Amino acid sequence: MTNQTVSEVSHQRALQRIEEISQLAVYRNRPVALYTDLYQLTMMYGHYQAGRHRQRVVFDLFYRKNPSQNGYVIAAGLEQVVWYLHHLHFDDAQIEYLKSLNMFSDAFLEELRSFRFTGDLYAVPEGTIVFPQEPILRVEGPLFEVQLIESALLSFVNHQSLIATKTQRIVDAAKSGGSQGPVIEMGLRRAQNMDAAVFGARASFIGGCIATSNVLAGQCFGIPVSGTQGHAWIQSFPSELDAFRAYYRAFPDHTVLLVDTYDVLRSGVPNAITVAKEMEQDGKRLQGIRIDSGDLAYLSKQARAMLDDAGLHYVKIVASSDLDEWTIRDLIMQKAKIDSWGVGTKLITSYDHPSLGGVYKLAAQEANGRLEPRIKISENAEKVTNPGKKKVLRLLVDGVASADLIALDDEQFNPAEPLELFDPVHTYKRKVIQNYEIQELLVPVFVGGKLVYELPTLQAIRETVVKGLSQFSSEVLRHVNPHIHHVDLSQKLWDLKQYLLRQWRPHAKYNK
Known part of the structure; x- marks a missing residue:
């Protein structure tokens, strides 16, 4: 079977699956084009006016800090991302509303009428264990398209990843001391709104809850309901x-x-x-x-x-x-005779850390007929971005995740040869790994605007979480002061980043 045939088969299966999902009550007949911040549209318009809107760009979506003292995040929300990009277009009512703002030319509004996502999306599958600075999504396409989708993608991924991660902490606490007490999500009345409640319930199932009190979430996602x-x-x-x-x-x-x-x-x-x-x-x-x-x-x-x-x-x-992971753990330590746990407010809102804080940053832009790397520089070292079109590799030794490596997309590594890893900030901290296995975390979802990724079932996503967690040591997974799982840069990417930083420094002006 040729690659083209495989791609077409994947496309047809992926289309069939997203059409099934799109009939769910939480998705059906919902407008999506204006689910954005105004500044996305103003930037689009500025690029359009300057004739730059067809330039090809690469953006990365990632987060900088783990929530709730955790050592990792469970990636979630990709289903919403796929639904959004698949249905993204402007209808007459939306065009008329934008026209009423008296900000945009008629020619620009006409351009919006034919808007469709034609770019590439690579993403880590839902349920994947991820770490700070790693691209969870990599979007490549015309600047006109890739700029518009920023806020929606961040909203979907930030929220569900946060709730899935918080849930896993709570579920893990309920298993402490040899307990096997299952957790039921009961947060509908305390969620910020209906979407937060329904998609939060979905994320909670990914994170390990056995059921939800939310009947709409039960209907839409096949989650067992309890009450x-x-x-x-x-x-x-x-x-x-x-x-x-x-x-x-x-x-x-x-x-x-x-x-x-x-x-x-x-x-x-x-x-x-x-x-x-x-x-x-x-x-x-x-x-x-x-x-x-x-x-x-x-x-x-x-x-x-x-x-x-x-x-x-x-x-x-x-x-x-009002349970959370700390209360549950304390109750188990006190030998409470509790068989299962109903958790609401502090799960559905991630009460102690209510926002993941993911960001969406330009990594490369077309110039002189090719993609050239871009970097954002900041007074805060953690806000300096990693430039270029990148991939994320998980390196396993004897089945255990030893480190993650962010590398440029065209780099190749041979697991049969020793690989030296180093801390991208404290570069004297180094180690060499041998006979390792490589897992490439980013997989193609859209290619040239064509959907090629068949969305998995919610149960399959949940199994991805279990399998992913099994690859890490208990020290990385513990709730308090977890061991840091290192996310390193390849030598080539590190060299590129230092080169771009040096290029900038001669022009910097400091006001003391």
């Missing part, structure tokens, strides 16, 4: 026992009872035990009780003892109440 009752249900009945019995009659095979509306130990648990015994007479079993407030360690231990004394060893205890 019981709220305090208002209990309060609306003459007594707590009446409420529990009514709920059992409504859901005889899925009964989980909320026991903290009045008094967990003197009312909630005793009433739950009464209903559980009545259920046993009907050949049914109470699935669990949920505690949503109070001292969860003390209450869960007391509730477990009461349930066990009543012969209800099978009844599970679910805890909620």
Whole structure:
């Protein structure tokens, strides 16, 4: 089979998959062209006026700092990126709105009418473990197109990557001390808006949650849904026992009872035990009780003892109440008797670190008929960009990730030959690796505007996370003061960066 045939087969499969996804309620019939900041359009217009809009450019999307004290990020949001680029166009209503701003010429607006993404997109697959400074997306195409999409791409990738990463921390904490307590995402009412809630639930499943309370996310993404009752249900009945019995009659095979509306130990648990015994007479079993407030360690231990004394060893205890990875870890250390965790606010908002802070930077631009590297220089060393069209390589020794290497796209490496790596800032820090395996992280998604990447299922993405995490040592994965996984530059890229810095320095002026 020829490469052209393979590409066409990939294209057709990819199209079929994105069309299926586009029918989901969260995607269907949504306008996308104006999902941008105004300054993207003003820059596009400036380039258009200067006759530069067809110049070919390369932009990198990456982040600079890991969130929540973590040692890595789980890349997510590519599905939204693909949906957006596949459907990106300006309709009449959007053109009329832009015209009403009295900022753009009629000729420019006419150019927008035929706008389609015709560039190349390379991306790390969703679920990939990534690190600061590494391109998560690399976009190449006409400046006119690549400039417009900046804000949308950042929005999609920043949000879902952040929530997937926060979720994984929480899920990992729930496994500490040998516990296997699953985590349920319950953040709909605390998310900033519907999109944040729905796509946050998607990201939480990527990060390891087993279910969500968000029904729309369940419908759209096939995530298992989970939910019981709220305090208002209990309060609306003459007594707590009446409420529990009514709920059992409504859901005889899925009964989980909320026991903290009045008094967990003197009312909630005793009433739950009464209903559980009545259920046993009907050949049914109470699935669990949920505690949503109070001292969860003390209450869960007391509730477990009461349930066990009543012969209800099978009844599970679910805890909620403003949980995060630190609270869960502490509760496990206190030997709380909790079987599963419902986590809302602090997961869906990534409460302690609410923004990933990814950036989108120019790396190369067409000049003299070829792509020439571009660099951004800053007083802050971490904000100095890596120039040129690049790729990201993960280097594994005996199956364990030893380092990542950012290299120029045309570089080749032979795993049979020793490779010297060095810290790009403290260059005296060096090591040599041999007999290593290379994983190229960026894969083609769009080529010449043609979609060639078949989006995986959400379950497959989740498996990518598990496989990716297995390649790193526990020191890199720990929650506090993780070992730094080094992201190095190839010698050729480092030399190019130093050359461009030297080119700039003679022209710099410093005001003391």
